[in-house]
Amino acid sequence: MTPPVPSGRIDPEYLQQLAEVGEGSDLVTFVIDTYLERAPRLLAGLQQAVSAGDHTRAAGFAHDLASTSGQVGALGMTAIARDVEQLAAAGGASPTEQCHCLTRLLPDVLAQLQDIRRSYAPSNR
């Protein structure tokens, strides 16, 4: 199992390639805006599922969080969410500590993305 990577740093490669392949800034801003809206809800859902001992739902939320975090280059979030998904899917140990780690990282990730988002015009947030 991959050890948790406790870093909220955004790897710029992933958003940069979206800016390059997208039509103008539409794609990259769409991806960022969706993450800003969706990631907190995914993490809240994950925490609720873990608290309720619902491994199936926890694995689902963790999977979505891993996927969407990767898209914006939040690779630390992705790595930890993958660990949570695997733990939840195995149905053994509760991934409580990993969830705490995600909770600590997310505000920093969101702040970086908001800064990046402001660099793309027009802003509609």
Add this chain to the structure above:
Amino acid sequence: MDSSTRILIAEDNLVNRKVLLAFLARLGHEADVTEDGHGVIDAVTSSDYDVVLMDIRMPGLDGVEATVRIRALGDDVNQPYVIAVTASAMADDYERFRNAGIDTVLTKPLTINQLAEALDNMPEAA
């Protein structure tokens, strides 16, 4: 692989669909889209596809089961080259994917270069 290659994206996540379509467009390809495994079956039985970019975790019918069903159709359909695109795969999953008939696996987050390489590495006959 040229621009006439017929590609199907099977992905339930809107963001991932948009990104894959943008990557493919940059690589000179168009693609059809479906959002779940049942849609994949419907698509490959009604049209010929050379490649399916198959999300594994989809509602209803997941990408592994969809691939099993496509392979079970045998020569009744044009058998596509199936590229699994997944956010997380454990060691055991790769054997399960191969046994299902998935040809290769890409892990999200995907880069355009990884996608291009996977498409370039397709067998000519696929």
